[in-house]
Amino acid sequence: MAQSLTAVLAIIHQEILLFAVVGLAIGGVDDFLVDIMFLVRRWWRNLTVYSRHTRMTTATLPPSETPGRIAVFIPAWGEAEVIGPMLRNALGQWSDGDYRIFVGGYPNDPGTLAAVTKVADGDDRLILCVNERPGPTTKADCLNLLWRTMVTQEDLSGARFKAVVLHDAEDVVHPDEIRLFDLMIDRFQLVQLPVLPLPGEGGWWSRSIANHYCDEFAERHGALA
Structure with a gap:
């Protein structure tokens, strides 16, 4: 009886090990296929893209053939400590660009509103949008507020914005990104820069x-x- 039980347990143990080995093998093959796909994609991009196009830098970045104004959306809740420096840096970095920065705030966040108002005072490139509802709401709700404000600006000026750029309140922006977006949006409906x-x-x-x-x-x- 004891020997039969030992034999049964040995068979069960062997089957469990076999099941585990097969599972690990399948998982390993799956990971290996992902690695192969990555290497093939990288090789193909190096072969087709970089061989046909000279790598562009900000120094060689040409202007857009159809330049337009860029709208920058920044939703902000509880960002009193960072939003001011971020906006001052952006306005300084993009000094010669054609853009408008729309910042979304909330009536129950006076610190953020005060920080944005201090920077926006006398600068028409920066537009503060205050939500009718107290915050925080969802980020989508705040972006919708910024979109409605942008559309109102279009109606008042009679000119449409060329593209919408999304930024967070703590971002450190690149000085050439407005020019880059203005150029790349001529070719693509969506442009994402490395962060x-x-x-x-x-x-x-x-x-x-x-x-x-x-x-x-x-x-x-x-x-x-």
């Missing part, structure tokens, strides 16, 4: 988490670029 994360300067525990995320973020955007 580079900025390493944190907090304590060791903060850096060990945030900077690890920075690495993964940069790798992901580099793969998509």
Whole structure:
């Protein structure tokens, strides 16, 4: 009886191991196929794209043949500490661009409203939009508010915006992105630029988490670029 039970357990153990080996093999093949697809895609892009087109830089970026005004949407809730520096930097970096920045705020967020108002005072490139409902609402709701305000601006000016650019309140913008969007939107309906994360300067525990995320973020955007 004991020997029969031992034999049965051995068979069950063998079957479980076989099942595990097959599962691991399938998972490994799946990962291997993804790696092969990535390598083939990278090889094909190097062969077809980079061989036909000279790599463009901001210094060689030509102007758009059909230039237009760019709308920049920035939804903001509880961003009093970062929205002011972000907007001042953007206005300084894009000083010669044709654009309007629409910032969405909430009536129960006076800190953010005050920070935006301080920067927007006397500058018609920056438009503050205040939601009728207290925040926070969804990001989509805030973007819809910015869209409605943009359409109103189009009705008043009689000119349509060429494209809409989305930014967050803590973004550090690139000085040439308005020119780049103006050019690329002539060819594509959607343009996404690679985003580079900025390493944190907090304590060791903060850096060990945030900077690890920075690495993964940069790798992901580099793969998509």
